[in-house]
Amino acid sequence: MMQLSLLQLNINSDNYWDKLTSYLTSHDFDVLHLQELTGNHTIAGNINSHRNTYAELQKFLEEKYYGVLSINQRYTSSPDAYLGNGTFYKKHFVLKKKKDIVLSQFDVFHSESTDYTKVGRTLLHLTFEIDGKEISFLNTHFAWGKTNIQKPHQTKQGEILIEYLKTVEPPFVLSGDFNLTPDQPLIKKISSLTRNLTKENNVSNTLDPKNHRVKNLFPPGLAVDYIFTSLDITIKNFAVIDENLSDHFGLEANITV
Numbered sequence: 001m002m003q004l005s006l007l008q009l010n011i012n013s014d015n016y017w018d019k020l021t022s023y024l025t026s027h028d029f030d031v032l033h034l035q036e037l038t039g040n041h042t043i044a045g046n047i048n049s050h051r052n053t054y055a056e057l058q059k060f061l062e063e064k065y066y067g068v069l070s071i072n073q074r075y076t077s078s079p080d081a082y083l084g085n086g087t088f089y090k091k092h093f094v095l096k097k098k099k100d101i102v103l104s105q106f107d108v109f110h111s112e113s114t115d116y117t118k119v120g121r122t123l124l125h126l127t128f129e130i131d132g133k134e135i136s137f138l139n140t141h142f143a144w145g146k147t148n149i150q151k152p153h154q155t156k157q158g159e160i161l162i163e164y165l166k167t168v169e170p171p172f173v174l175s176g177d178f179n180l181t182p183d184q185p186l187i188k189k190i191s192s193l194t195r196n197l198t199k200e201n202n203v204s205n206t207l208d209p210k211n212h213r214v215k216n217l218f219p220p221g222l223a224v225d226y227i228f229t230s231l232d233i234t235i236k237n238f239a240v241i242d243e244n245l246s247d248h249f250g251l252e253a254n255i256t257v
Contacts, residue, residue, distance in 0.1 A: 002131050002257045003236065004030045008175040008227050009250040010141065013038040013047040016211070020245050021060050028064075029252070032088040033175045035141040037069065041078030043111040044119075046213055046247075054086050061088055070100050070124035072141065077111035085124050085139045085176070096134060097127035101164050103157040104143065116144045117153050123161055125168070135257055136168055140176035148222055150184040158186035165193060170230035171257045177225050177248065187226070194228035197253055201238045211247040227253045 007029040011020055013036055024032065037057070038049040054069045061067065065088040075081035089095075101123040109119055123140040140161065145151040150158075165174065174194065180187050182199050191199060198206070205221030212218070225248055229235070234256040241250030 002133055003254065004130070004135075004257065005252065005254045006031045006033060006137070006173060006175065006227065007241070007250055007252055008033045008225060010035040010177040010225065010246055010248040011053070012036050012246040012248065013042065013049045014051050014053050015046070016244065016246050017051070019243065021057070023243055023245055024057070025060055030090050031137050032065070033137065033139040034086045034088070035139070035177050037084045037086045039078065039080040039082040042075055042081035042083065043077035044075055044083065044109070045114070045116065052080065054084065057086065057088070064091060065089060066091055066095070068098060068124065068126060070122045070139070072122050073106060073120040074108050075111045076108055081111070083119065085122065085141055087124055087126055087137060087139045089126070089128065089137070094129040095126060096129050097125070099125040101125060101160070103140070103160050104153065117146070117151065119143060121157055123164065133257060136172035138165075138168070138172060138174040140174070142176065142178045142180065144179050148181045148184070148224070150180055150186055154180060155186060158189070162189055162193070165190070170232050172230045173233070173253070173255070174228040175226060175251070179224050181222055181224060190228055195231060195233070195235070197227040197229065197235060197238050198223055198225065198251065203240055206240070206249050206251065208242065208244070208247050208249055210244065213247065225249070225251055227251050229253070229255060233257055
């Protein structure tokens with residue numbers, strides 16, 4: 001049997017950088033699933049990044065981890081601007097397969113736009129061999145939809161993900177910021193194929209009320225971040241991490257495969 005730990009976190013660019021880097025370097029997760037990594041001079045909404053977050057995280061984490069970046073979107077604010085998902089994994093893991101699945105695509109996004117429904121999105125799928133056993137980790141970030149009610153663009157992205165997920169051999173772990181609550185059709189469909197750890201653990205809010213800019217959501221907040229696993233995985237522990245790391249809470253899962 002193999003035991004692994006995962007951190008799921010939308011980092012919100014470099015808005016909480018010192019807290020984030022201190023936390024990541026002082027903890028010992030096996031896999032990090034991070035969203036809203038950004039390039040230098042990325043401007044979008046409440047993001048105004050002053051660093052290449054993926055490249056700098058690689059430097060902070062290089063003693064323990066390798067990293068892979070999946071770029072979702074480029075921006076007009078700078079040639080170096082991007083939004084992406086990053087997965088960091090322990091160096092003794094053998095990377096067997098890497099796939100970027102495009103869920104939606106937009107050429108270059110105008111940084112001044114406030115219609116974030118069109119921002120490009122991807123699913124980053126990495127398959128590792130660990131102690132002679134293969135396991136997949138899938139990292140994604142779905143489009144925002146102004147409300148927690150599922151919109152057509154989210155449905156389209158979700159159907160691409162679901163059809164792809166049906167082809168992924170277990171064991172696997174899927175996590176991300178889905179921008180949808182557990183009662184929405186897409187989350188229900190994913191949950192029918194997996195174990196939804198956010199729902200199993202009765203998590204009703206994954207947004208940090210201290211930091212989140214949409215203040216009318218609180219209380220009670222919304223659960224929009226998830227860890228899903230294939231049905232063959234045993235869950236040893238699950239926790240919500242409230243450490244002022246982002247405008248989202250982190251999710252931690254310790255699993256046995």
